[in-house]
Amino acid sequence: MTCPGRFVMTNIEGAIMRKSTGLNLLEHLNIPSINYQMIYDDKMTPLDLVFQGGISHPQAVSSEEVPDGSFIDNFASELKALCLSGAAEQRVVTFEVGDKSGGEWFKGVAVPRGPEGGSLYFNRMSDCSAFEQERDSIISAMSDILFVVDENFFVRRIFTADQAYRHFALENIVGKNLWEIFSEDFIVEQQKVFERVKATGSLQTVTFPSDLYESGRWYEARITHHIWEGSGHYVVGMTDITFTRQLSKEVEELSAEINNFFSMELVLFAVIDLQGNLKRVNKAWEGLLGYPVDELTTKSFEELIHPDDLKNTQRKAKQLMDKQTIIHITNRFRAKDGTYKYLEWHSKLDGDLIYSSVRDVTEGIQRQEEIEFLDFHDQQTGLFNRKALRTMGDEIVRTSREGLRWGAYFIDIDNYSAVNNALGHAEGDRILVQIADSIARHFEEEGISYRYEGDEFVVLSRSGGTEEMIAHAKKLLSSIPTRITLTQRVFMITVSIGIALGAEGERINGVIEKAQTALFKAKLVRNTYAVYEPRLELNRTREMILAEDFPRALEREQLRIELQPILDVKKGIVCQAEALLRWHHPEFGEISPVEFIPIAEATKLIVPITEWIVRQVCAMLLRIDTHPEHRLTIAINLSAISLENQGGVFFERVREIIETTGVEASQLKFEITESTLITDYLGIMDTFNELKKLGVKFALDDFGTGYSSFAYLKELPFDAIKIDRSLISSLNRDSKEQILVRSLIAIIHSLAYEVVVEGVETPEQYELLKEYGSDYVQGFLFSRSLGEDAFVEYYREAL
Secondary structure: OOOOOEEEEEOOOHHHHHHOOHHHHHHHOOOOOOOEEEEEEOOOOEEEEOOEOOOOOOEOOOHHHOOOOHHHHHOHHHHHHHHHHHHHHOOEEEEEEEOOOOOOEEEEEEEEOOOOEEEEEEEEEOOHHHHHHHHHHHHHHHOOEEEEEEOOOEEEEEEOOOHHHHHHHHHHOOOOEHHHHOOHHHHHHHHHHHHHHHHHOOOEEEEEEEOOOOOOEEEEEEEEEEEEOOEEEEEEEEEEOHHHHHHHHHHHHHHHHHHHHHHOOOOEEEEEEOOOEEEEEOOHHHHHHOOOHHHHOOOEHHHHEOHHHHHHHHHHHHHHHHHOOOEEEEEEEEOOOOOEEEEEEEEEEEOOEEEEEEEEOHHHHHHHHHHHHHHHEOOOOOOEOHHHHHHHHHHHHHOOOOOOEEEEEEEEEOOHHHHHHHHOHHHHHHHHHHHHHHHHHHOOOOEEEEEEEOOEEEEEEEEOOHHHHHHHHHHHHHHOOOEEEEOOEEEEOOEEEEEEEOOOOOOHHHHHHHHHHHHHHHHOOOOOEEEOOHHHHHOOOHHHHHHHHHHHOOOOOOEEEEEEEEEEOOOOEEEEEEEEEEEEEOOOEEEOHHHHHHHHHHOOOHHHHHHHHHHHHHHHHHHOOOEOOEOOEEEEEOOHHHHOOOOOHHHHHHHHHHHHHOOOHHHEEEEEEHHHHHHOHHHHHHHHHHHHHHOOEEEEEEEOOOOOOHHHHHHOOOOEEEEOHHHOOOOOOOHHHHHHHHHHHHHHHHOOOEEEEEOOOOHHHHHHHHHHOOOEEEOOOOOOOEOHHHHHHHHHHHO
């Protein structure tokens, strides 16, 4: 069997061409056994034969051991043209040549080295079958399927190493026109490519989709033109690039997605190397930290992270590298302006790089810090509050150094309520803040200051002993300003201090209670200190006990309201009553208002207690079945503290209670004393007028016991004047007293006010007052104060 010479031309990838020797090319073309290398010049004249024995073991040989170059002469014209063409275009030429008469066959490649020549790498082939086998190996390494197509586009031959392709190709492709195999559009689109290949002899590569073997596949076709069996043919080598194309597309999409991430300005991304250097960041960092991206990527973690967060971050980074897991950490990064931002990192190690998505959590953390600050600090003074004291106290003591004891100072402003009453809360708050600052500054190095409640403060202090604490108390007393001038008025402000030194292991609450007990002793003198002693617990005075217990009397339901009837003299019926507050102490029994009202005013509990009384009285009015023609009016005593002009706070409370309960405002009467008017006349007048507009009535109580200034009667529109019991104690036997009372009643009537006389205890007093024209009387002659049920019974009988 004779086999004609055949020539197959192919391109080798540029990367291979640049680094290749002839051996590299032969390996790439899957030609494992090459015996000879022949170097030729520009005229295709053999110059030297340099090795034999295969690629893996080249050996120099003598010229006697190799064939001469006569085989080249047999194919000189074709081979020379191809080799020189390849040299001109820097292409590799693969050749297969043989003696048509059945002589030796050779196959190999010609590698051009420029215009000066090149090298031939070739083998002897013993027969055509061996040649065909080797040739198919070469072709299968080059393409999935290779078509030999005539110039009329009919498929003449197919080469493929894939058995599935081979069966399919033989059954469906060989002998058919490319127009039948591919779409007409393919031939039309690629016709110019085929023409260019034929005209230039160059290789052209095209990429296209085809359902040739399976739908949705993509192919790359390498097209060349050769003389085969005496006529021109196209050689089309097709490679399925579907997977490569999909992979390339996925890589492109992933790359685009990554680039998209790094171009985002709302989300932070960063790539960091194992040395902690920022290798890549996106644009969003510029807006957050103020560094341009180029500048930021020249910095390391250590340069930007807050020093206090560095150690923990390094520990987390080690954990990331050791466990190959995702880590989450929050730390502070320094911005260009020197401020720090809180950043939350989610990081993963991949190779030698750490990839992180980062979130700015500064606002959230700062908001949390603000909430915690507000929760544990007094808003008025800025000191820690009572909640902080409960939360932190024992922990502070527990973590203190061994051998160092903790003490407590309980501090109270002595006459703060008087200033508040006279000037109102605005000025009173200024004094409170001023004293709080003095306390905080004094104990800044030695302790922690808290606002306990109202005008009381607690200081927890490290102490070496009682004497040291006494020294601090004396210094504090001397540092508190005793004369304060506000709105051209001078006030004397002092503090009292209770001191207690904690025993080893003692809970801080116990120490504070001891300091408070000592404070009660100091308050008896004022402007001084007292040290806790165990005997104070045994020898507490009645005043100390009441002062300590009264703040919890309301919540313990120890307070109640009784009503004392007031008789209408002309009608002889009960149409009014006075609400009187009573306190039943569990140890001392009934406590006189003379004792507990000053405590209520000093602690300012009188304000919520008064509001409670108003609410209870309104509820009573709704429960009592009043006569339709004689509606019951109940009088309530008011303290100056409740009447201070606090932006109408007390007025709003009263209005809200009246609206909620549905009681008529005219059924409420507030009684205020002359001493109240003297304390803060202008402040009281504002609230007084607001309540009058609402319909509430007012009476001036205890008239005749103070200055008895008729100026108040002219300036403030009272509804009634109550003459104090002290003016009628000798009324039935003292003629001067009779003249005085008769004259007072006449004057009050001339000013259009009603007269109420309290303290009536004898029928003689009552008859005289009735004769003088008193409108109402009140006293033990008619009834003591009664509980609600007893009053209702008395009231209905008296109608």
